[in-house]
Amino acid sequence: xxxxxxxxxxxxxxxxxxxxxxxxxxxxxxxxxxxxxxxxxxxxxxxxxxxxxxxxxxxxxxxxxxxxxxxxxxxxx
Amino acid sequence: xxxxxxxxxxxxxxxxxxxxxxxxxxxxxxxxxxxxxxxxxxxxxxxxxxxxxxxxxxxxxxxxxxxxxxxxxxxxxxxxxxxxxxxxxxxxxxxxxxxxxxxxxxxxxxxxxxxxxxxxxxxxxxxxxxxxxxxxxxxxxxxxxxxxxxxxxxxxxxxxxxxxxxxxxxxxxxxxxxxxxxxxxxxxxxxxxxxxxxxxxxxxxxxxxxxxxxxxxxxxxxxxxxxxxxxxxxxxxxxxxxxxxxxxxxxxxxxxxxxxxxxxxxxxxxxxxxxxxxxxxxxxxxxxxxxx
Numbered sequence: 001x002x003x004x005x006x007x008x009x010x011x012x013x014x015x016x017x018x019x020x021x022x023x024x025x026x027x028x029x030x031x032x033x034x035x036x037x038x039x040x041x042x043x044x045x046x047x048x049x050x051x052x053x054x055x056x057x058x059x060x061x062x063x064x065x066x067x068x069x070x071x072x073x074x075x076x077x
Numbered sequence: 078x079x080x081x082x083x084x085x086x087x088x089x090x091x092x093x094x095x096x097x098x099x100x101x102x103x104x105x106x107x108x109x110x111x112x113x114x115x116x117x118x119x120x121x122x123x124x125x126x127x128x129x130x131x132x133x134x135x136x137x138x139x140x141x142x143x144x145x146x147x148x149x150x151x152x153x154x155x156x157x158x159x160x161x162x163x164x165x166x167x168x169x170x171x172x173x174x175x176x177x178x179x180x181x182x183x184x185x186x187x188x189x190x191x192x193x194x195x196x197x198x199x200x201x202x203x204x205x206x207x208x209x210x211x212x213x214x215x216x217x218x219x220x221x222x223x224x225x226x227x228x229x230x231x232x233x234x235x236x237x238x239x240x241x242x243x244x245x246x247x248x249x250x251x252x253x254x255x256x257x258x259x260x261x262x263x264x265x266x267x268x269x270x271x272x273x274x275x276x277x278x279x280x281x282x283x284x285x286x287x288x289x290x291x292x293x294x295x296x297x298x299x300x301x302x303x304x305x306x307x308x309x310x311x312x313x314x315x316x317x318x319x320x321x322x323x324x325x326x327x328x329x330x331x332x333x334x335x336x337x338x339x340x341x342x343x344x345x346x347x348x349x350x351x352x353x354x355x356x357x358x359x360x361x362x363x364x365x366x367x368x369x
Contacts, residue, residue: 013218016269021276024276
């Protein structure tokens with residue numbers, strides 16, 4: 001089992017990179033909305049992305065964020 | 078399409094990368110001088126390194142039909158050793174005379190120490206004195222914001238022709254000051270620690286394509302020369318034309334690097350070819366069946 005600091009040593013930069021990619025995707029979407037007369041068309045997918053960020057932004061009592069996100073992105077059971 | 082890889086550390090890559098680059102349209106690479114992964118101890122180590130990238134690497138590239146150009150510099154990490162660096166700088170003019178040397182690069186900053194800044198300024202001044210192009214490395218990760226600002230401050234105090242200066246490894250938080258100051262800027266597509274192909278295309282959409290170079294800077298670390306081709310695909314996937322792609326991934330390197338006459342690749346334009354329709358061939362009249 002890795003120590004907390006070893007986890008960050010190994011994975012911090014990768015996580016940083018992925019978060020920046022997510023940010024860029026959201027920016028890209030906003031620019032597309034600005035330049036498209038139809039607006040965001042009420043696409044639920046963007047809402048799902050923002051909901052997932054809320055899951056990530058709060059400290060979880062149990063380490064099950066991946067599971068929470070997968071359920072969030074799943075269709076009806 | 079044809080592609081120029083303007084920042085590529087060929088010395089750290091195998092021949093298979095040259096082969097695959099050739100297969101995917103790369104016609105020229107440019108190799109700046111950089112940190113080898115350890116701090117060199119002697120001026121001669123640098124000199125032999127410059128000889129390797131200036132004399133031997135072009136022969137490796139030529140095996141695959143790729144032109145190879147190089148730059149000389151003491152990189153920001155090793156610039157901390159000012160005594161060693163100054164011995165190396167004395168040899169630059171000899172390399173400037175070589176037929177495939179483009180100028181001073183990659184100089185710049187790493188941790189923005191006083192010694193780094195001093196050697197950066199001396200190398201830029203040497204480039205100006207010898208009318209050479211300048212390629213500048215901006216620091217990694219958390220050091221990038223401050224380092225880019227320091228680089229711009231130092232350059233502002235020197236008589237540089239800003240059109241002959243390329244400030245590389247720009248990202249979303251440093252691109253605007255570089256372009257606003259009139260320099261060329263580069264996006265380096267490097268896994269994890271620098272820009273990605275998608276983000277590079279985002280910045281091309283936001284800032285246009287003038288004075289922008291895109292590169293992979295593949296070297297001995299986790300890196301991939303084909304991030305450049307990934308970027309071409311992403312750019313085309315967003316509806317941009319072949320000519321638009323050529324402007325960024327071929328013609329822009331020609332525009333910047335071609336300011337040194339040694340970089341003699343021409344600008345290219347995609348043109349539709351229309352072939353004249355052939356005139357119908359007259360067939361001989363058929364003999365009647367009962368003529369025999």
